[in-house]
Amino acid sequence: MAINIQNILSDNAKSMRRSAIRDLLSVANRPEVISFAGGFPNPDTFPVEDLKEIMMEVLTNESTSALQYGPTEGNGKLREILAQRYREQGLDITKDNVMITTSSQQAIDLTSRIFISPGDTIVCGLPSYLGALQSFWSYQAKPIGVEKDEELETVIRTLIASGRKPKFIYTIPDFQNPSGVTMNLNQRKMVLNVAKKYDLLIIEDSPYREVRFEGEAQPLMYSMDNERVMLFGTLSKTVLPGFRIGWIIAPVNIIDRLVVAKQSADLCTPVFDQAVITKYFEKGYFEKNLSKTIDLYRNKRNHMLACFEKYMPEGVTWTKPEGGLFLFVTLPEGYDSAVLFNEAIKENVAFVIGEAFHCDGSGKNTMRINFSFMNEERTEEGVKRLARAIEKMFQQSQIESPTSF
Amino acid sequence: MAINIQNILSDNAKSMRRSAIRDLLSVANRPEVISFAGGFPNPDTFPVEDLKEIMMEVLTNESTSALQYGPTEGNGKLREILAQRYREQGLDITKDNVMITTSSQQAIDLTSRIFISPGDTIVCGLPSYLGALQSFWSYQAKPIGVEKDEELETVIRTLIASGRKPKFIYTIPDFQNPSGVTMNLNQRKMVLNVAKKYDLLIIEDSPYREVRFEGEAQPLMYSMDNERVMLFGTLSKTVLPGFRIGWIIAPVNIIDRLVVAKQSADLCTPVFDQAVITKYFEKGYFEKNLSKTIDLYRNKRNHMLACFEKYMPEGVTWTKPEGGLFLFVTLPEGYDSAVLFNEAIKENVAFVIGEAFHCDGSGKNTMRINFSFMNEERTEEGVKRLARAIEKMFQQSQIESPTSF
Incomplete structure (x- = not known):
């Protein structure tokens, strides 16, 4: 039976x-x-032809390491490349602030895992990314929606007053999925101020940031506050989704916790794919x-x-x-x-x-x-x-x- | 601050x-x-040279699908190939019983996720695989060790009598990590009988099974009981670890739950790596x-x-x-x-x-x-x-x- x-x-x-x-x-x-x-x-x-060239190089020159197990926190060179790219956007970070994840969905999942206990609240947008909501629900969190930016503080104050202080504010500031809208500088400052006032963590989930058709890029919230923002990125929209490479930028004490969580989750992100992407950046093919x-x-x-x-x-x-x-x-x-x-x-x-x-x-x-x-x-x-x-x-x-x- | x-x-x-x-x-x-x-x-x-050949073929002929997002349950062809290979070992399964995971560590993690609530007990060996123990602990389970096979029933009966019925029996029957020992047919039957008697699930984690130097392969426990065994496999020890490809064989109602959990965890396993491995099997390179x-x-x-x-x-x-x-x-x-x-x-x-x-x-x-x-x-x-x-x-x-x- x-x-x-x-x-x-x-x-x-x-x-x-x-x-x-x-x-x-x-x-x-x-x-x-x-x-x-x-x-x-x-x-x-x-970039099919570029990948052919790079894969042959990786298999010829680095197969011993590229096909082996790799570090849980990710390829060291790739972490340094990403850190450098974000430094150019005003972030005060080193590679120690960077962890590679198996897709940015895993970034959401591991973050949920280390912060969410059953019954916790999360503040997010109305609407917000469905994959994040699913992850929050799966850890038995209660996501609480904010319809308009100006309601954010009221929502948070109310939750705190009712004994349900949110674990973090989940945002998608650039070309939000699903709405397509982007937070301007004042909106970003407002979220940061509220987070600071109520001592909250902010998730800045930004998978589309680099896919901007017009207008000027808004500063990353992480560049305005080095201590309470976690930033998620991915190559799925700028290079290819089939490699499942994402990352988390966060304060080092958070990265440490995430690495321990990732050990249990999948030990390490696909190593060959990371080696190929590292070379892809090094050759300047990304731009x-x-x-x-x-x-x-x-x-x-x-x-x-x-x-x-x-x-x-x-x-x-x-x-x-x-x-x-x-x-x-x-x-x-x-x-x-x-x-x-x-x-x-x-x-x-x-x-x-x-x-x-x-x-x-x-x-x-x-x-x-x-x-x-x-x-x-x-x-x-x-x-x-x-x-x-x-x-x-x-x-x-x-x-x-x-x-x- | x-x-x-x-x-x-x-x-x-x-x-x-x-x-x-x-x-x-x-x-x-x-x-x-x-x-x-x-x-x-x-x-x-x-298999570096074989991978060169296959990667060029995949990039030339299948790049549209191999670099895109893929199904959460994994590449359909690969699932069918694995199902067929296990049918040859006596398992009564179809591809619907197969889910591809991002390494067999993820197989352990997702299984823990859908079955373990805080405080649950798990029965495992003394010793047992550290990565599994870590995963059980991370979901706040209490793994309970069995030193000798003949103690298994006593341990389980004791746990049940004390109101702490284990969620599953975790085993590594072939060349166990760390001990290197293999369960013989009688030991396997004994575990199955105990599981049946007390209505328990068995995890048959078998990453090393195919790496046998001598002696005869013992039957998979899954081949002896189609309803209460979950079988985990991986390519990390037989092809390469850098792709992070593992799998779960399980009853369909369990696979359904695992797929939902995997949606939140990482959406899908690296798609390119799956496409390459599919061709690798198709060409007969695995053997x-x-x-x-x-x-x-x-x-x-x-x-x-x-x-x-x-x-x-x-x-x-x-x-x-x-x-x-x-x-x-x-x-x-x-x-x-x-x-x-x-x-x-x-x-x-x-x-x-x-x-x-x-x-x-x-x-x-x-x-x-x-x-x-x-x-x-x-x-x-x-x-x-x-x-x-x-x-x-x-x-x-x-x-x-x-x-x-």
């Missing part, structure tokens, strides 16, 4: 939530569906590929915005992000993007419902649209189909409205 | 233990030290490299045993493993290998103290010796040094003994 799993699951496992995106994607992955749902980089940005990527994605955003302008029915609004991979779309109040999703799937177009990014179940009339993956023709066709689905939903609700009171 | 980390650490973080191996290795890594401490495969076993690896390690074990015979002072005993990477050495009762370690480091030779592998602090007179990494000359010199350090320790204790009463 098989074991009854329910009886032996951990408390953590009981509080884990299956990713809404994951389940949506199983529908969205059908070939006839034009999917704006994923957060996939465009394969045209993958070359990044500017190509930015140009490509700027065009894609412009095209997506043009299609939205052209096809979207009145009442639908959307963000105009200065970088990143996503548009965030808002339907008129009262409409539900989960209802729209079913309509859209009939039209063979998909997106992610915005509610998934709202830890409190709000945001029902929102949706996330990826513009980095699809080609121009499919994008236009997809937006047409989406507009058609929205119009149908609008019409149906008009037809139905007489019956309601 | 910096955040006081101690004040905000999670309960999990407080129960994490820094790896004893890790701290020892920082000393053992000095170039003048001959280290038998690590568990490193020999770089001569890394070729494995038999080369076995021959190399058999010679190394034989040489290590010969050196032990030649140099070790009377009173020291050691295991003669039929496979794997380690010898387990026992000093006469009353001696402490931590004391020996300091003496050995003066002689520039290192090992891992056996106590690290004993969850109850026992095993003080034991040590683990790796034989896979070092060349013959260094091995002989290292064993000489170690023997010298042991003799010194013996002499010092004789000199000191008159002062004790």
